[in-house]
Amino acid sequence: MLRVAIAFFIIRLGLADESWQDTPILTSLWQATSSKDNDAIDRLLDSSESAASARSGDGRGLAWWAWEFQNEYVLASIIVNGGDVTSEDEDEAGKPAYRMCSDSSDCDKESLLQKAKALVEEVKKAKEQRAAEREKEDFDDEEEEEELGDDEF
Known part of the structure; x- marks a missing residue:
């Protein structure tokens, strides 16, 4: 119930981005990132110019998942597709993507970025x-x- 109230409050303040929505391509990107399926990442990013920057209903997207699953290939792919993997843009909870790594005890942000x-x-x-x-x-x-x-019938 508290989560619903917070979500409503965010929407009322206009803090939620209306373009954030769950889509099949985002589901596929999450699956490919979490399983380190680089071929699928390539196919998905090649199929949509907005895939690298698309955001799901909770405001997360490819960069959040790349940091969460410590997937350096996806981070590189985001950079190649014009994204900023160290952006301060926040998700619904107010967390930038790179914080997904910082919040994990086994994730070395600088090493992963290198x-x-x-x-x-x-x-x-x-x-x-x-x-x-x-x-x-x-x-x-x-x-x-x-x-x-050229054939005539």
């Missing part, structure tokens, strides 16, 4: 390669469609 930054170039190159492959596939598909369109 590992993530060391992966950035590798993640960036892989993203560029996937984009080039998709572009080539799209071009090949267009050529095939043009060839089929």
Whole structure:
């Protein structure tokens, strides 16, 4: 009951962001982050420009989960996709994403961040390669469609 009252109070004050909502892509991002499924992370981030910055109903998103599950690959992916993994933006509870690590006794924030930054170039190159492959596939598909369109029936 207290949680409902707090949520209502936050909404009344206008502190909650109306764009925060639970979506299938966020569920998939949470699952991929928690299980360290880097291929799924790549597919999801490639499929949506807003996936890296999307926020669930509680105001958390990919950065929160990356810190929570100590997933340096996801932190690097957020950086490559233009995100700030040390942002002071807060979730519904008033906690920035990096605090998910600080609140854990077995998480070394600085070490995790260094590992993530060391992966950035590798993640960036892989993203560029996937984009080039998709572009080539799209071009090949267009050529095939043009060839089929030349036939007279």
